[in-house]
Amino acid sequence: MIQVSNLTKKFGAHVSLDNVSVEFKKNNYVALMGPNGAGKTTLIRSIMGYYHPNKGGVLINGLNPIKERTKVLDNISFVPQLPPPIKLSLEELIQYIQTSSNVDKELIMHYANEMKLDLKSNLKKSFFKLSGGMKQKMLIAISLAKKSEIIIYDEPTANLDPKARDDFYRLLKENEKEKISLFVTHRLDEVKEIVNRQIYMDLGKIVSDERV
Numbered sequence: 030m031i032q033v034s035n036l037t038k039k040f041g042a043h044v045s046l047d048n049v050s051v052e053f054k055k056n057n058y059v060a061l062m063g064p065n066g067a068g069k070t071t072l073i074r075s076i077m078g079y080y081h082p083n084k085g086g087v088l089i090n091g092l093n094p095i096k097e098r099t100k101v102l103d104n105i106s107f108v109p110q111l112p113p114p115i116k117l118s119l120e121e122l123i124q125y126i127q128t129s130s131n132v133d134k135e136l137i138m139h140y141a142n143e144m145k146l147d148l149k150s151n152l153k154k155s156f157f158k159l160s161g162g163m164k165q166k167m168l169i170a171i172s173l174a175k176k177s178e179i180i181i182y183d184e185p186t187a188n189l190d191p192k193a194r195d196d197f198y199r200l201l202k203e204n205e206k207e208k209i210s211l212f213v214t215h216r217l218d219e220v221k222e223i224v225n226r227q228i229y230m231d232l233g234k235i236v237s238d239e240r241v
């Protein structure tokens with residue numbers, strides 16, 4: 030379970046999260062929506078322990094994600110809004126993920142294949158040099174192969190063509206069981222079928238939270 034309590038996060042004078050309290054439980058499949066700058070990414074990054082809050086805090090299954098970062102992140106599959114500048118080749122990256130997070134290499138290959146990412150002919154290529162869509166596919170493949178209790182996607186389909194989007198949602202549907210899933214999205218129509226809760230944020234606050 031994810032427990033966010035009275036969370037305030039400021040950047041300078043700007044209040045990105047304004048006293049936010051919310052809980053996510055098993056089998057919550059959540060669309061997190063709202064205009065640019067609403068605080069969605071800040072909320073997600075806070076859940077993963079990237080930011081020290083100004084007030085309040087987060088607990089993930091009772092653990093503080095700042096103090097017990099590794100333990101908490103072990104249990105989370107995350108695809109960020111912007112792919113990180115990873116300089117490793119795909120081969121090295123897959124090896125690294127397998128070693129560091131105990132994710133099955135074959136399963137990464139499987140999901141990459143399902144996402145129509147031609148991994149075999151790109152293994153020596155640097156992740157950094159892939160196209161935006163290819164990076165996204167690679168990160169999605171890793172996130173699906175890592176069997177976590179919590180999956181978080183921050184606008185994961187922004188760089189994907191319509192076919193790749195369909196593949197992604199098909200795989201998610203197959204993968205969804207007894208988890209907490211958070212999807213930051215501007216496209217409710219895309220996630221409508223896979224979410225059962227819609228949260229809308231604006232100006233650092235949750236303005237609506239509905240079961241659907």
Ligand SMILES: Nc1ncnc2c1ncn2[C@@H]1O[C@H](COP(=O)(O)OP(=O)(O)O)[C@@H](O)[C@H]1O
Nearest residue numbers: 040043045063064065066067068069070071072
């Ligand atoms: N690392 C940061 N440094 C300074 N300001 C930030 C930082 N991250 C977010 N902000 C500000 O916080 C507000 C919320 O941003 P963000 O959480 O990224 O919104 P969203 O993901 O909903 O578009 C924005 O005004 C943004 O400029």
Ligand SMILES: [Mg+2]
Nearest residue numbers: 069070071110
């Ligand atoms: Mg964002």
